[in-house]
Amino acid sequence: MKQKQHYSLRRRLILYVSLFSVLMGCVLIFTAYKISLHETTEILDEQMVYLAERVAKNARPLESEFNHQKRYHEEDLFIDVWAYSERKDLSHADHYLVEPKTKAGFYTQDTEHGTWIAYVLPTEKYQIQISQQFQVREKLAFELAGTMFLPYVLIMPFALFALILIIRRSLKPLEEFKSELSLRDSNSLTSIQNSHYPEELVPTINEMNHLFERISIAQQEQRQFVADAAHELRTPITALNLQTKILMSQFPDDPNLLNLSKGLARMQHLVTQLLALAKQDASLKYERPATTFQLNDVAFNCVEQLLNLAMQKDIDLGFLRNDPVQMFSVEQSVHSIIFNLIDNAIKYTPDAGVINISVFEDRHGSAFIKIEDSGPGIDAELYDKVLKRFYRIHHHLEVGSGLGLSIVEKAVQHLGGIMTLSRSEELGGLDVLVKLPMQLSDQ
Numbered sequence: 001m002k003q004k005q006h007y008s009l010r011r012r013l014i015l016y017v018s019l020f021s022v023l024m025g026c027v028l029i030f031t032a033y034k035i036s037l038h039e040t041t042e043i044l045d046e047q048m049v050y051l052a053e054r055v056a057k058n059a060r061p062l063e064s065e066f067n068h069q070k071r072y073h074e075e076d077l078f079i080d081v082w083a084y085s086e087r088k089d090l091s092h093a094d095h096y097l098v099e100p101k102t103k104a105g106f107y108t109q110d111t112e113h114g115t116w117i118a119y120v121l122p123t124e125k126y127q128i129q130i131s132q133q134f135q136v137r138e139k140l141a142f143e144l145a146g147t148m149f150l151p152y153v154l155i156m157p158f159a160l161f162a163l164i165l166i167i168r169r170s171l172k173p174l175e176e177f178k179s180e181l182s183l184r185d186s187n188s189l190t191s192i193q194n195s196h197y198p199e200e201l202v203p204t205i206n207e208m209n210h211l212f213e214r215i216s217i218a219q220q221e222q223r224q225f226v227a228d229a230a231h232e233l234r235t236p237i238t239a240l241n242l243q244t245k246i247l248m249s250q251f252p253d254d255p256n257l258l259n260l261s262k263g264l265a266r267m268q269h270l271v272t273q274l275l276a277l278a279k280q281d282a283s284l285k286y287e288r289p290a291t292t293f294q295l296n297d298v299a300f301n302c303v304e305q306l307l308n309l310a311m312q313k314d315i316d317l318g319f320l321r322n323d324p325v326q327m328f329s330v331e332q333s334v335h336s337i338i339f340n341l342i343d344n345a346i347k348y349t350p351d352a353g354v355i356n357i358s359v360f361e362d363r364h365g366s367a368f369i370k371i372e373d374s375g376p377g378i379d380a381e382l383y384d385k386v387l388k389r390f391y392r393i394h395h396h397l398e399v400g401s402g403l404g405l406s407i408v409e410k411a412v413q414h415l416g417g418i419m420t421l422s423r424s425e426e427l428g429g430l431d432v433l434v435k436l437p438m439q440l441s442d443q
Contacts, residue, residue, distance in 0.1 A: 009174075013167050018160060025152055032148040037141035044074060044137060045106065048119040048130040052104075055079060059126045066096065068113045074140045078131040096131050108134075173197050177205075189216040290440045295325040295334065295367055299359050302338040306346060314352045317342070321358035325367045329440040333411045340408045341371045341432050348375040354427055367438050372424035372431040383421045408434075415440060 055062075064078040084100055096116040098107045109116040115134040120127060177197065189212040194205040244261050251257055303317060310317040327334070345355045358370035378386055387409045412419045417436035424431040 010167060010171050013171075014164055017163050017167070021156055021160060025149070025156065028152060029145050029149045032145035033141055036144035036148075037137060040074070040137050040141050040144070044132065045117075045119070048077065048106075048117075048132065051077060051079070052119055052121040052128050052130045055081060055128050055130075056121055056123055059123060059128060061126070064131075066113075072133055072136055074132075074136055076132070076136070078129075080129045080131065081126050083126055097129060100127055173201060177201060189213075189219075290329050291331055292326065292328050293331045293334075295327050295359055295369070296322055298331060298335050299338050299357060299369065302335060302342055303357065305339065306342050309343070309346050310355070313346065313349070315346060315349055316352075316354045317346070318355075318357065319359070320356035321360055321370075323360040325359055325361045325438070327367055327436070327438050327440075329415055329436065329438075333415055334436070337408050337411050337434060338369060338371075340405075341369070341434070344405060345371055345373040345375070345430070345432075349373040349429065350375065353429075356427065361438065365438050367436045369434040369436070370431070372427050373429040374424075374427040375429035377423050377429045378421065380423075386421075408432075412436070 059081055061083060062079055062081040064080055066078060078096070080097055082097075096109050096111055096113075096118065098109050098118050098120060101107070101120045101122055104121045105119070107118050107120055109118055109131075113133075116131050117134050117137070118129050118131040120129050122128075180192065191209040191212065192205050194202050197205060244257060248254070248257050248261060299319075299322075303319075307317060342355065342357070349355055353374040355371065355373045359368070360370075361367050386405050388406060409419055412434055415436050417434060420433045420435075422431045422433070423429070
């Protein structure tokens with residue numbers, strides 16, 4: 001299904017204003033033409049009446065000549081005086097004379113050369129007729145209307161330009177509103193301040209604030225549920241795990257106990273990860289303060305906590321590069337990143353494997369954490385998928401929940417860093433490179 005294309009409110013307003021201006025111009029010139037024609041008719045009619053009365057005072061036969069190839073103007077009037085007894089034929093093609101009249105007044109005569117306006121003044125012996133082409137009056141009215149319309153044409157481009165500026169300025173709050181939304185953090189659900197926005201936008205902003213509030217409440221309830229569920233499950237699962245280990249010490253060859261132990265270990269790991277996820281969401285929600293610490297100490301502490309797991313699989317876990325790096329950031333989030341990456345590497349690295357940890361910095365003020373292993377690695381097309389929650393690839397290799405890399409990515413984003421997945425050139429397994437700013441801003 002073809003997606004409907006959105007329209008631009010600014011372009012639509014400019015188009016409509018331009019079309020309205022053109023329409024108003026047409027109405028203006030038509031109105032000006034009608035008014036000019038009316039005024040011109042009144043003036044020229046008065047002139048024809050006055051001229052007929054002047055001619056009547058000293059009436060004598062007079063016949064005018066009309067040349068249809070000549071262009072006549074408003075001052076060109078045709079004067080004809082003829083006696084009733086002498087004028088018989090009025091049917092000649094060039095004749096614009098009207099039939100004998102007994103009452104003075106204006107009459108219209110249609111000929112092959114257009115319409116004529118004639119003022120007829122009958123006397124005792126003569127009929128006096130003052131005539132003029134109607135198109136002369138139309139041309140004069142159109143010229144006057146054009147004269148009136150010319151200033152409109154000259155001013156209109158500047159007026160349209162000013163209107164465009166006004167429209168752009170009037171719609172600027174929409175751009176500011178869009179920019180404010182685009183600059184907000186993906187986890188920010190704080191209310192939008194509407195004090196500096198026009199009243200037309202206030203209802204929309206208020207509704208968005210209500211939506212943010214409802215989403216925030218829903219997320220808080222979800223986080224609380226996960227934390228409560230994980231906390232409530234942690235104690236009984238730990239107790240079951242201890243009891244299972246006691247049974248396994250008594251019946252070491254029982255396959256059912258072995259499967260039960262693996263299932264409990266998987267559940268315990270899932271609960272631990274859910275608790276870590278709940279704590280991380282809480283830290284993103286309430287913004288833990290940044291402190292100054294040594295990145296090397298945090299990495300070494302994570303290695304100490306996970307060394308026992310590595311020794312159980314006879315994994316060579318150590319530092320390949322350990323440069324002193326001092327950071328100003330959220331230490332707990334950095335700890336979560338390193339801990340989960342090492343824990344994930346231990347799970348998917350086979351027995352007697354190798355895990356190398358590198359901590360260093362560059363000249364541009366960035367700290368780097370690199371963890372690579374000799375495990376099976378991940379295909380490049382699956383890098384985006386493994387960052388999603390509960391997505392796992394090697395289900396059969398080790399106990400896992402599919403939350404480790406998701407927790408790491410969210411923490412890295414929160415600290416303004418970048419995480420890159422690739423294949424280790426030296427060990428052949430997964431290579432995770434985390435780039436973090438050494439100075440955390442906007443805290």
